[in-house]
Amino acid sequence: MYNAGKIIPGLLIFLGLVTFPFWSNLGRAYDVPELVMPEAEEECVLAGDWMRANHMILLDDWRDLAVRDNKRLFTNDAGKRFDMSLTKTCLSSQCHANKDTFCDRCHDALAITPNCWDCHVVPTIGEE
């Protein structure tokens, strides 16, 4: 082999880089973050499965409807009505009152950092 002194270390560095996900996780197990579900309510605004993957689309629609068209009432498939509001509906005391144990647990696991709370209020828990 020619120039083994340069090629072998180079190859090893490359193999080290591409196997990063494997060796950086050695000896670890992954625990799915536990999401705390609301106790007072059974159903989400729309079907739970759908919400898991699509809630940001719904929020985006709500925002546009509320801010641009001044439409603030949402009626779901079951005919139930909701205020189209991030803080007052999603994060209301009935539902996901604790953003940390629900929204953030899932978002942190996936490095998602919505900027909504730069402006919107996060309701404080445990205080009246």
Next chain:
Amino acid sequence: MAVWYSLLLVLGMSLFVYLGAGLLGLQAIFGIVVPYAAILVFLIGFSMRILGWARSPVPFRIPTTAGQQKSLGWIKPSKVDSPYTTWGVVGRMAMEVLLFRSLFRNTKAELTEGKLAYGSSKWLWLFGILFHYTFLTIVIRHLRFFTEPVPFFVQALDRVDGMLQIGSPVIYQTDVILVAALLFLLIRRLVNPQMRYLSLPADYFPLFLILGIALTGIMMRYFAVFKVDLLSVKVLAMGLATFNPTIPEGIGVMFYIHLFLFSALLAYFPFSKLMHLGGVFLSPTRNLPNDSRMARHVNPWNAPVKVHTYEHYEDDFREKMIEADLPVEKQA
């Protein structure tokens, strides 16, 4: 032909996964067996190719020079474009690998008014480099599925990439640029008759494959019908990374198509022109110093030749030569 063949291959693979993982429910095959197999093929295949190249001798100095060679003291040498020191070569390689310098010099020959003229042609360089860097960014961003906690640089990259904050989820600039660059690279081969004549399935297939990976990823992120539950994806990905594979319930089939095309890319990589990833470092036209006038280079596989010099000859026959009155260099 080559175009349709490659396109059909990628569409066929997607359909195959749709049938297998979507309708037949063989998620374990497409989510565990195929990715692991592809990673193995990639790691072993890549190493074999590199070691194969390492075994090939480079008998001559063949650097392509793009500047003044080191010569007389009063002629200014070009340290990087015609390198004659190790650092010169390092500089040249760095510019080649990070900035695609030789592609930047790409020219286009054209007949203008009956005369052959060469003009600068930078589009290939521009879209080539855009493609490579956006691809790299996307791959690094994907580490969020394979790490816990997600490292700082992945989070930072994610935020920078989405800084335009368009829509929800926010659009990544790299997604738009990647697809635009891929389309350019594809169309370039299609519209120019000469390019088209030179293009083989091996040229179109990687383009379609990567386009397929990008488009399935984009559909999964931005289009409600194809969206998947990313937390389950993370469970699957972490399972793979910790050698403790699981198949969580209910990940949409679009994810399995995405993962399968990616696995196909990995497995295909060592056998394709994509090996230029490793090959660029081993190109003798770039990585050799242009110093043939400063150092003697001996062909490494020169067979040892048995030489018999005049001195030896004289040693053998000195007495006889002196007897015969022949002149000798060294007296007995």
